Amino acid sequence: MDEIRENLSKVHQEIISSCNKYGRSENDVSLLCVSKTKPEEKIIAAYNCGERHFGESYAVEASEKITHLKELGYRDIIWHFIGPIQKNKTRLIAEHFDMVESLDRAIVATRLNDQRPEGLPPLEVLIQVNISAEDQKSGCDISEIDSLIDTIQKCPKLKLRGFMGVGMDTPDFEIIDKEFSKLKSLFDEYSKKLEDFNILSIGMTHDLDIAVKNQTTEVRIGTAIFGAREYKTMTTDNQNIAFIGGGNMSTCIYESIIASGFNPQNITVSGPHLEKLEKFKTKGSVITTDNIDALKNADIVFLGVKPQILTSVLDEIAASGVALNHKLFVSMAAGYKLSSIEEKLNTKKIIRIMPNTPAKLGLGVIAVVYDTEVSENEKQLSEKMLAKMGTCIVGDEDNLNVIGAVAGCGPAFVYRFMEALIAEAVAHGLSADNARKIVEQTVLGSANMSIKNQDCTLASLREAVTSKGGTTYAGLCKMTEGNFEQVMKNTVQASLDRTYEFEKMF
Numbered sequence: 055m056d057e058i059r060e061n062l063s064k065v066h067q068e069i070i071s072s073c074n075k076y077g078r079s080e081n082d083v084s085l086l087c088v089s090k091t092k093p094e095e096k097i098i099a100a101y102n103c104g105e106r107h108f109g110e111s112y113a114v115e116a117s118e119k120i121t122h123l124k125e126l127g128y129r130d131i132i133w134h135f136i137g138p139i140q141k142n143k144t145r146l147i148a149e150h151f152d153m154v155e156s157l158d159r160a161i162v163a164t165r166l167n168d169q170r171p172e173g174l175p176p177l178e179v180l181i182q183v184n185i186s187a188e189d190q191k192s193g194c195d196i197s198e199i200d201s202l203i204d205t206i207q208k209c210p211k212l213k214l215r216g217f218m219g220v221g222m223d224t225p226d227f228e229i230i231d232k233e234f235s236k237l238k239s240l241f242d243e244y245s246k247k248l249e250d251f252n253i254l255s256i257g258m259t260h261d262l263d264i265a266v267k268n269q270t271t272e273v274r275i276g277t278a279i280f281g282a283r284e285y286k287t288m289t290t291d292n293q294n295i296a297f298i299g300g301g302n303m304s305t306c307i308y309e310s311i312i313a314s315g316f317n318p319q320n321i322t323v324s325g326p327h328l329e330k331l332e333k334f335k336t337k338g339s340v341i342t343t344d345n346i347d348a349l350k351n352a353d354i355v356f357l358g359v360k361p362q363i364l365t366s367v368l369d370e371i372a373a374s375g376v377a378l379n380h381k382l383f384v385s386m387a388a389g390y391k392l393s394s395i396e397e398k399l400n401t402k403k404i405i406r407i408m409p410n411t412p413a414k415l416g417l418g419v420i421a422v423v424y425d426t427e428v429s430e431n432e433k434q435l436s437e438k439m440l441a442k443m444g445t446c447i448v449g450d451e452d453n454l455n456v457i458g459a460v461a462g463c464g465p466a467f468v469y470r471f472m473e474a475l476i477a478e479a480v481a482h483g484l485s486a487d488n489a490r491k492i493v494e495q496t497v498l499g500s501a502n503m504s505i506k507n508q509d510c511t512l513a514s515l516r517e518a519v520t521s522k523g524g525t526t527y528a529g530l531c532k533m534t535e536g537n538f539e540q541v542m543k544n545t546v547q548a549s550l551d552r553t554y555e556f557e558k559m560f
């Protein structure tokens with residue numbers, strides 16, 4: 055932990071030298087140590103160097119750390135929440151934090167106010183202002199600041215202290231300089247009108263100097279103190295999950311995920327029609343019409359839209375400015391290649407999956423293809439998420455197409471076979487009800503005979519019901535005459551050909 059001491063001393067030195075450079079006093083710039091994803095020992099190490107202000111971005115993870123550190127006696131830490139805020143996390147934030155820097159909309163203000171426990175001092179808040187030159191989704195638009203301030207002023211348990219801004223993630227310091235100076239002018243304008251409005255929080259590890267130049271009063275530094283972020287081992291209760299699209303397949307996967315032990319409260323589902331998403335809300339999940347809102351705080355993003363729509367959804371995600379490199383994307387779009395998604399999102403942390411319809415009953419086949427940057431931990435967790443839908447078959451993209459033709463289209467082929475068998479049973483006098491029951495049970499029983507007798511070939515199972523010159527034999531001869539194998543060969547080939555045509559479209 056000597057390393058943290060050294061790092062802190064370098065960061066303070068940097069602040070001092072920037073202050074000197076721009077004629078400011080180092081006492082006017084405070085340091086917020088951003089400890090998100092970092093273990094408690096590292097926070098304690100920084101605490102022992104005299105730091106008292108710590109910033110966290112993930113409500114659940116942070117609340118656990120805060121509670122535990124308080125139990126250990128670290129009671130004088132000032133905790134700042136700096137991450138995107140999901141509506142269903144406001145209670146945790148209101149209960150555990152001293153300041154919220156990322157307040158960006160009225161509904162969150164109202165909820166934080168309502169949920170701030172009696173007996174605690176008012177929650178200090180900064181409005182996170184969207185200063186990005188890009189069309190970035192986090193932060194309050196400048197045009198909406200006034201109305202957000204109105205709301206905050208009606209909240210007795212909130213106290214507005216200033217603005218926070220995140221500069222664009224770019225090596226081009228001129229762009230960041232423009233963004234920061236824009237926020238600084240706004241800050242000056244409002245600090246004339248508002249009481250105790252005196253905190254300007256801009257500047258992170260890479261743009262600290264430009265922030266000091268633009269009169270920041272607080273820099274939020276993570277990497278330079280604690281090193282690169284350590285993303286947690288994924289478990290069923292620390293992952294935020296987003297579904298883009300709430301249709302049939304999303305519903306099926308959603309149910310499997312919950313059945314595998316994931317917390318519905320950590321899931322957000324987006325879709326164009328809120329009323330169609332009510333069923334997710336009933337289970338405790340967040341619903342929204344805003345895809346980016348759903349995805350911005352997610353660790354795992356299920357792309358549950360049709361292939362025809364996926365291109366525009368990927369464009370929307372890429373243009374949102376949300377950092378994507380730590381997110382795991384799971385696509386269910388048939389025919390949409392990994393390479394096409396990689397190109398749009400500039401990441402290789404992607405999984406393609408293809409469940410067939412019996413997955414709804416837990417009896418599905420789920421074809422799974424991993425891209426190169428999916429970690430072992432992510433693979434294990436994904437298979438756990440999908441396990442309640444049936445059997446996962448991991449392969450490459452070529453396999454995926456074949457599995458698609460056999461397992462994806464397969465149920466329709468099997469229904470067709472069942473329909474034909476039922477029709478003949480009825481033609482020979484059975485009632486439709488009985489015929490259906492008989493055929494269902496025959497298919498189910500045969501599948502189970504196959505499953506339970508892995509040491510026998512299917513041919514030997516077939517031979518066991520076929521005595522030479524007998525009734526089954528006579529029937530099978532007609533299948534041979536009708537060129538059954540050739541029909542199946544053509545059937546699968548036609549489905550595959552169509553898959554390749556689809557692939558060319560995306």
Ligand SMILES: *Cc1c(COP(=O)(O)O)cnc(C)c1O
Nearest residue numbers: 088136258259260274275276277
């Ligand atoms: C993570 C984070 C930081 C710290 O970033 P570093 O580049 O690690 O210094 C600062 N502000 C916000 C809002 C963050 O999410």
